[in-house]
Amino acid sequence: MMRSKFDEQLEYLNVELIKMGALCEEAISSAIKALLDDDQEMSRKAQDTDREIDQKERDIESLCLKLLLQQQPVARDLRVISSALKMISDMERIGDQASDIAEITAFISGNEVQSRIHIRDMALAAINMVTESIDSFVRKDMSLAQNVIQSDDTVDALFLKVKEELISLIKGDNGSAEAYMDLLMIAKYLERIGDHATNIAEWVLFSITGKHVEG
Amino acid sequence: MKRKIFSGIFLVSVLTFLACLVLILGVLYNYFDMQLIEGLHTEGTTIAAGIEAGGETYLQNLTMYDNRLTWIAADGEVLFDNQADPSSMENHLDREEIAEALQSGQGESSRYSETLSQKTVYYALKLSDNSVIRLSDTRSTVWNLLFGMFQPILLVLTIAIILSAILASRISKSIVRPINAIDLEAPDVEGNYDEISPLLLKIHHQNDQIRRQMEELRRQREEFQLITENMSEGFLVVDAKTELLSYNSAALRLLGSGPVEGTPSVLTLNRGESFRHAVETALAGEHCEQTMSLGSAVYHVIANPVTHQKKPAGAVIVILDCTERELRDQMRREFTSNVSHELKTPLTSIYGVSEMIANGIVKPGDIRSFAQNIHEESGRLITLIEDIMKLSQLDENSIPADPVAVDLYQLAASVIERLKRQAEERNIAVDLDGGTAIVQGIPNVLEEMIYNLCDNAIKYNRDGGRVRISVNKDKDGHPVVRVQDTGIGIPKEHQARVFERFYRADKSHSKKIGGTGLGLSIVKHAAAYHGATVRLESEEGKGTIVTVRF
Numbered sequence: 001m002m003r004s005k006f007d008e009q010l011e012y013l014n015v016e017l018i019k020m021g022a023l024c025e026e027a028i029s030s031a032i033k034a035l036l037d038d039d040q041e042m043s044r045k046a047q048d049t050d051r052e053i054d055q056k057e058r059d060i061e062s063l064c065l066k067l068l069l070q071q072q073p074v075a076r077d078l079r080v081i082s083s084a085l086k087m088i089s090d091m092e093r094i095g096d097q098a099s100d101i102a103e104i105t106a107f108i109s110g111n112e113v114q115s116r117i118h119i120r121d122m123a124l125a126a127i128n129m130v131t132e133s134i135d136s137f138v139r140k141d142m143s144l145a146q147n148v149i150q151s152d153d154t155v156d157a158l159f160l161k162v163k164e165e166l167i168s169l170i171k172g173d174n175g176s177a178e179a180y181m182d183l184l185m186i187a188k189y190l191e192r193i194g195d196h197a198t199n200i201a202e203w204v205l206f207s208i209t210g211k212h213v214e215g
Numbered sequence: 216m217k218r219k220i221f222s223g224i225f226l227v228s229v230l231t232f233l234a235c236l237v238l239i240l241g242v243l244y245n246y247f248d249m250q251l252i253e254g255l256h257t258e259g260t261t262i263a264a265g266i267e268a269g270g271e272t273y274l275q276n277l278t279m280y281d282n283r284l285t286w287i288a289a290d291g292e293v294l295f296d297n298q299a300d301p302s303s304m305e306n307h308l309d310r311e312e313i314a315e316a317l318q319s320g321q322g323e324s325s326r327y328s329e330t331l332s333q334k335t336v337y338y339a340l341k342l343s344d345n346s347v348i349r350l351s352d353t354r355s356t357v358w359n360l361l362f363g364m365f366q367p368i369l370l371v372l373t374i375a376i377i378l379s380a381i382l383a384s385r386i387s388k389s390i391v392r393p394i395n396a397i398d399l400e401a402p403d404v405e406g407n408y409d410e411i412s413p414l415l416l417k418i419h420h421q422n423d424q425i426r427r428q429m430e431e432l433r434r435q436r437e438e439f440q441l442i443t444e445n446m447s448e449g450f451l452v453v454d455a456k457t458e459l460l461s462y463n464s465a466a467l468r469l470l471g472s473g474p475v476e477g478t479p480s481v482l483t484l485n486r487g488e489s490f491r492h493a494v495e496t497a498l499a500g501e502h503c504e505q506t507m508s509l510g511s512a513v514y515h516v517i518a519n520p521v522t523h524q525k526k527p528a529g530a531v532i533v534i535l536d537c538t539e540r541e542l543r544d545q546m547r548r549e550f551t552s553n554v555s556h557e558l559k560t561p562l563t564s565i566y567g568v569s570e571m572i573a574n575g576i577v578k579p580g581d582i583r584s585f586a587q588n589i590h591e592e593s594g595r596l597i598t599l600i601e602d603i604m605k606l607s608q609l610d611e612n613s614i615p616a617d618p619v620a621v622d623l624y625q626l627a628a629s630v631i632e633r634l635k636r637q638a639e640e641r642n643i644a645v646d647l648d649g650g651t652a653i654v655q656g657i658p659n660v661l662e663e664m665i666y667n668l669c670d671n672a673i674k675y676n677r678d679g680g681r682v683r684i685s686v687n688k689d690k691d692g693h694p695v696v697r698v699q700d701t702g703i704g705i706p707k708e709h710q711a712r713v714f715e716r717f718y719r720a721d722k723s724h725s726k727k728i729g730g731t732g733l734g735l736s737i738v739k740h741a742a743a744y745h746g747a748t749v750r751l752e753s754e755e756g757k758g759t760i761v762t763v764r765f
Contacts, residue, residue, distance in 0.1 A: 008456075011456070011458070011480070012456065014480065015456070015457055015480040015482055018480065018482045018483060018486050019482065019486070019491065021486065022482070022486035022487065022488070022491055025486075026488050134486070138482075138483045138486070139473075139483065
């Protein structure tokens with residue numbers, strides 16, 4: 001009886017994590033829409049979603065602690081719960097960064113620069129990484145998780161590319177240097193989102209295999 | 216049951232054995248008692264006769280006698296004892312057997328000696344001189360006897376226990392065997408114990424009933440599965456914890472999920488905002504409809520709560536694929552906007568120019584050129600409306616003519632003749648090769664088709680370009696019309712859509728080139744009317760090849 005209750009709670013934790021992951025995806029895709037389509041409505045939505053993510057993090061955290069204290073899980077169950085604890089902090093960071101990006105979009109509103117650099121590719125790559133990392137968690141898919149860890153290099157490379165593009169733009173045109181700096185910030189946030197997605201994928205691998213690979 | 220039978224039999228047999236032992240011991244003991252007393256009687260009579268005849272000397276000579284023999288005078292004084300000194304013995308008058316003998320001629324009694332666990336039996340006989348002889352014999356008590364027989368009894372008991380154990384085990388097994396052998400699926404009612412045959416009969420009936428019910432359930436489930444599996448709509452049933460209870464393959468296909476194991480949360484299939492919202496709203500007890508897009512597909516999600524005892528117990532989710540409908544809606548919107556744009560442009564110029572003339576702000580000398588303008592624009596409008604009418608005719612298959620044999624080559628030649636001036640203006644070379652190719656069709660529709668193809672090939676060509684038209688038959692004998700130009704080409708992303716009405720690869724609707732945006736649409740419909748296929752190959756900046764195969 002105790003055991004089945006515990007299983008139920010673990011399943012509930014799983015569903016809550018999926019919901020939180022979905023919120024992360026929403027936050028980042030709203031932020032990217034705000035950036036690429038210059039849509040202030042989306043910017044607000046990203047920031048609202050971030051608040052929801054923060055709330056979810058607290059809920060899941062207390063659920064995890066309750067499970068740890070009351071059920072004293074061992075082996076696999078312990079791994080699942082501890083990796084959940086780690087994952088939610090990465091997800092929460094993704095939400096924060098999405099919110100930060102959304103905030104910056106207000107300052108570069110009406111600027112056409114973003115269409116001239118590779119920030120779109122980078123944003124799509126980062127969204128893809130987040131989606132795949134959540135997918136790998138949902139399906140407990142190890143190869144997908146490996147895939148996410150590998151695609152971090154793509155996002156890193158794109159970040160360098162965007163940085164160089166911005167440098168050459170600043171050299172040629174001093175007028176909108178501020179916007180360029182904002183774009184650089186956004187690129188950096190996207191790069192960090194990629195890192196957090198990588199972390200999530202690593203925790204997924206840990207919860208399955210019990211080995212934590214530091215990427 | 217076997218154990219119970221075994222212990223029952225075992226207990227009974229051991230008890231029986233013990234009871235037998237007690238009984239036999241009791242009977243035998245009594246029998247021996249009798250024997251003893253009888254012996255004493257005989258001996259007493261003999262010895263009494265001896266004493267009557269020989270007196271004390273008889274007794275003195277009776278050395279062979281091993282039982283105790285005492286001769287007591289009538290006053291109780293012991294006269295002789297063969298095992299003790301008579302002088303040391305007390306007066307025996309108060310002994311039970313002596314008193315009895317003195318009174319009635321003979322007496323007997325038995326006394327137990329506690330210390331020796333022995334029983335002494337006395338027999339007294341009164342002689343003619345009123346003296347009494349007493350014989351006594353000792354024997355062990357029954358306990359002593361038992362104790363003495365302890366080893367053989369133990370041995371026999373052990374053997375009996377072993378034997379009864381073996382027997383009990385065999386018997387219990389053989390009793391239980393038919394019961395164990397009952398096949399509960401198909402019990403043999405006749406061949407078993409009468410006592411349990413009513414039970415078996417009942418089991419038999421219930422088996423039948425269960426089988427029928429299972430069959431019914433299976434049939435219902437299969438029916439349900441068949442219905443849901445053949446639905447093109449996705450169908451999901453979830454419980455209050457969002458766990459997936461039932462689904463059809465269409466749902467998995469629409470949500471792009473692989474096979475499902477166990478009962479995962481429905482959110483593992485899709486966790487998109489609108490889907491999640493639909494699930495959560497339904498689980499909160501409200502009906503919810505959402506539109507969600509997944510990749511290029513658009514789905515309509517309808518979630519209905521399932522309530523049990525007024526509490527939401529789950530939800531039924533139906534997913535409809537409305538990608539095509541959305542696409543059609545979008546096309547219709549575009550069509551409406553395009554057609555109104557196309558119609559409005561010439562009308563606006565006509566309206567503007569005619570207003571200027573009406574207000575008299577145009578110099579009389581310019582009226583001519585303004586009228587020319589009105590003429591051209593209204594000409595454009597007429598062409599456009601004619602095109603739309605042709606299309607709607609083709610749409611409704613209401614072409615008022617019977618198909619006749621048409622030579623596509625001749626048709627192409629006459630079209631080129633009509634377009635000659637236009638081509639020459641832009642210095643475009645138009646070639647025609649191939650030979651006669653006869654099809655059954657409507658001449659003016661086919662001409663319109665070839666005209667539109669050639670017109671496009673010239674219009675969208677570069678100056679000094681080249682148009683090659685070939686009419687021939689392919690290796691299967693089907694007539695093929697091929698129009699190749701060296702023009703601007705059509706970008707890849709537009710190629711699939713240029714056959715749509717009013718669709719322009721160049722969105723600016725530039726007046727420079729003219730045209731209504733209906734040309735290729737007419738080509739497509741005309742070809743379809745004649746059962747021909749149209750193929751478009753194009754490379755941006757290099758040219759376009761349109762092939763119509765009948």
